[in-house]
Amino acid sequence: MAIRYIEQDRTFWLDTEHTSYLLAIVDQENFVGHVYYGQKLQYTENTPAPVYLLRTGEAPFVPSQNNRERVSFLDSFPMEYPGNGLGDYRESAISVRTAQGHVGVQLQYVSHEIVKEKPALPGLPSTFPGDEDCDTLILHLADPVIGLAADLIYTTFEEEDVITRSVILKNTAGQPIYVTKVMSACLDLDGTDEKYDILTLHGSWGRERQMERRSLMHGKQSVGSVRGESSHQEHPFIALLSADATQDAGEVYGMHFVYSGNFLAQAELSQFDSIRMTMGIHPENFVWKLEQGESFAAPEVVMTYSSEGLSGMTHHYHDMYRGHLIRGEYRDKKRPILINNWEATYFDFNTEKLLKIAEQASKLGIEMLVMDDGWFGKRDDDNSSLGDWFVNEKKLGGTLSELIDRVHAQGVKFGIWIEPEMVNEDSNLYREHPDWAIQIPGKLPVRSRNQLILDFSRKEVRDNIFDQICAVFDQGKIDYVKWDMNRSMADVYAGNLAYDYVLGVYDFMERLVTRYPDILLEGCSGGGGRFDAGMLYYSPQIWCSDNTDAINRTRIQYGTSFFYPVSSMGAHVSAVPNHQTGRVTSLKTRGITAMAGTFGYELNPALLSDEEKEEIREQIKTFKKYEMLIN
Numbered sequence: 001m002a003i004r005y006i007e008q009d010r011t012f013w014l015d016t017e018h019t020s021y022l023l024a025i026v027d028q029e030n031f032v033g034h035v036y037y038g039q040k041l042q043y044t045e046n047t048p049a050p051v052y053l054l055r056t057g058e059a060p061f062v063p064s065q066n067n068r069e070r071v072s073f074l075d076s077f078p079m080e081y082p083g084n085g086l087g088d089y090r091e092s093a094i095s096v097r098t099a100q101g102h103v104g105v106q107l108q109y110v111s112h113e114i115v116k117e118k119p120a121l122p123g124l125p126s127t128f129p130g131d132e133d134c135d136t137l138i139l140h141l142a143d144p145v146i147g148l149a150a151d152l153i154y155t156t157f158e159e160e161d162v163i164t165r166s167v168i169l170k171n172t173a174g175q176p177i178y179v180t181k182v183m184s185a186c187l188d189l190d191g192t193d194e195k196y197d198i199l200t201l202h203g204s205w206g207r208e209r210q211m212e213r214r215s216l217m218h219g220k221q222s223v224g225s226v227r228g229e230s231s232h233q234e235h236p237f238i239a240l241l242s243a244d245a246t247q248d249a250g251e252v253y254g255m256h257f258v259y260s261g262n263f264l265a266q267a268e269l270s271q272f273d274s275i276r277m278t279m280g281i282h283p284e285n286f287v288w289k290l291e292q293g294e295s296f297a298a299p300e301v302v303m304t305y306s307s308e309g310l311s312g313m314t315h316h317y318h319d320m321y322r323g324h325l326i327r328g329e330y331r332d333k334k335r336p337i338l339i340n341n342w343e344a345t346y347f348d349f350n351t352e353k354l355l356k357i358a359e360q361a362s363k364l365g366i367e368m369l370v371m372d373d374g375w376f377g378k379r380d381d382d383n384s385s386l387g388d389w390f391v392n393e394k395k396l397g398g399t400l401s402e403l404i405d406r407v408h409a410q411g412v413k414f415g416i417w418i419e420p421e422m423v424n425e426d427s428n429l430y431r432e433h434p435d436w437a438i439q440i441p442g443k444l445p446v447r448s449r450n451q452l453i454l455d456f457s458r459k460e461v462r463d464n465i466f467d468q469i470c471a472v473f474d475q476g477k478i479d480y481v482k483w484d485m486n487r488s489m490a491d492v493y494a495g496n497l498a499y500d501y502v503l504g505v506y507d508f509m510e511r512l513v514t515r516y517p518d519i520l521l522e523g524c525s526g527g528g529g530r531f532d533a534g535m536l537y538y539s540p541q542i543w544c545s546d547n548t549d550a551i552n553r554t555r556i557q558y559g560t561s562f563f564y565p566v567s568s569m570g571a572h573v574s575a576v577p578n579h580q581t582g583r584v585t586s587l588k589t590r591g592i593t594a595m596a597g598t599f600g601y602e603l604n605p606a607l608l609s610d611e612e613k614e615e616i617r618e619q620i621k622t623f624k625k626y627e628m629l630i631n
């Protein structure tokens with residue numbers, strides 16, 4: 001039994017193979033306190049739960065014993081899901097505004113359920129049990145004055161030493177409630193004399209997921225994104241490390257978000273040296289109008305504890321994501337070694353050029369050709385045609401079906417690039433539906449790569465693009481799709497848009513993988529700008545970075561590998577001098593680096609010397625020999 005309720009102590013005891021997580025209901029007002037998270041505690045029927053860790057018998061005492069100093073209790077008690085505006089001055093997990101404009105919310109225990117399943121989150125990607133038995137604790141909390149109910153959901157994955165968390169809010173007020181912040185998880189660790197560090201990943205385009213470790217100081221330290229995507233700049237992850245933690249030893253508490261939009265991940269060291277970690281949707285510009293009877297689901301946080309340093313944490317995440325997040329027939333299968341024409345041709349290609357690449361690549365042992373950006377509308381550069389998903393037969397010099405058949409005839413699979421969420425103003429789609437682009441009336445739209453974002457929160461917009469793309473995919477046997485997304489969001493016209501947009505993207509992706517279950521989907525966002533656990537639910541691999549320089553890649557892939565399995569990290573051998581950095585590295589270095597990912601090529605084989613071709617043949621043989629071991 002992974003989850004127990006110990007009646008006499010009013011304690012919930014959650015176990016995984018090596019960890020325990022305890023929370024308890026306290027005082028007549030039913031506060032929910034966080035008791036313990038860490039190395040496994042041995043449960044026995046005769047031993048009381050260690051609720052003394054909450055120190056409710058010490059001053060300032062619970063409100064029923066010392067309501068005169070109610071604030072002192074609230075200001076220091078380790079809250080499981082802290083409210084806002086009512087005396088807990090640390091970071092809140094939730095904030096709301098009532099129809100009358102009141103703030104101030106505190107959710108107290110009402111009842112609970114323990115079930116032997118993991119409920120899915122409506123419209124959101126989330127981890128699933130697979131072959132494993134999962135126990136779930138659903139804590140029903142409420143603020144009866146406001147009329148807000150909240151379910152805190154905890155599922156234990158015993159073998160992986162993971163606990164997943166999410167929150168579902170429900171309005172019972174009889175009038176709207178405006179939710180301005182809803183964190184998916186909070187972890188309040190009691191004050192200790194120990195020093196802690198926090199670990200985060202930062203970056204930029206071409207330099208994603210660089211590890212950064214710093215001492216946790218008093219106050220709040222956070223990373224986040226308000227770019228509408230998880231972003232190149234900061235990753236939806238935070239870990240708290242004992243200051244002595246290394247790769248293989250020491251304590252690590254990790255939180256990772258299964259969501260692809262705005263996020264906030266924060267650690268706060270309080271006046272009493274307690275630590276509060278929170279993770280959820282970034283509250284900036286977020287306002288969700290929750291109507292009477294309606295629910296709101298906050299995305300999932302995957303939480304883990306390791307007493308074996310960063311390696312332990314990484315193993316938990318890898319096991320978790322390989323077994324309980326990545327889906328589709330390619331999950332455990334060998335992936336075709338691909339060649340992508342982007343760095344070989346950029347926009348300058350036609351059927352003959354592509355066939356030549358495929359022909360030469362197949363002689364080297366490469367198994368799939370991917371036709372990147374530039375095959376649709378009238379797109380010869382990045383100024384036009386996004387939104388016009390019809391094949392540019394004039395440019396290709398033939399139909400897509402012919403191209404696919406001729407590529408297949410060479411024994412090579414065929415893949416295609418799309419960027420469904422975007423629109424250029426120079427497109428038929430924009431001319432017909434300018435209101436489908438995200439813009440604020442009267443303000444100049446923020447262009448990026450000369451493109452705007454389509455409002456995927458609207459079903460008619462998604463339907464139009466979906467139909468267009470299916471009409472292309474149905475022209476032949478497409479084996480692989482690279483789904484790109486090349487800009488961050490701006491011009492957000494309403495407080496619910498950024499969330500609704502991400503759910504719209506998920507809806508589209510779900511429809512795509514359902515309709516084309518055999519297609520291998522690779523995510524991409526100007527490289528690795530949306531490499532996150534939400535996307536991994538739909539695409540078993542994601543392009544790590546537009547920077548293909550082997551030396552830079554070692555760091556990018558190292559940071560990425562903290563949570564994401566090798567089989568999910570898109571990595572290619574490209575030409576030298578490298579197109580992004582100008583550096584020359586040996587083919588051997590480039591090969592080894594790409595083999596620590598999905599492995600493929602992104603160059604023009606016609607420009608290779610005979611020795612290089614021979615070396616590539618050997619690389620492919622080596623990769624094929626070790627592929628399953630590496631993965």
Ligand code: DGJ
Binds near residue numbers: 417484486526546
């Ligand atoms: C950005 C991607 O990361 C590249 O690999 C390439 O697909 C370009 N977009 C195409 O526009």
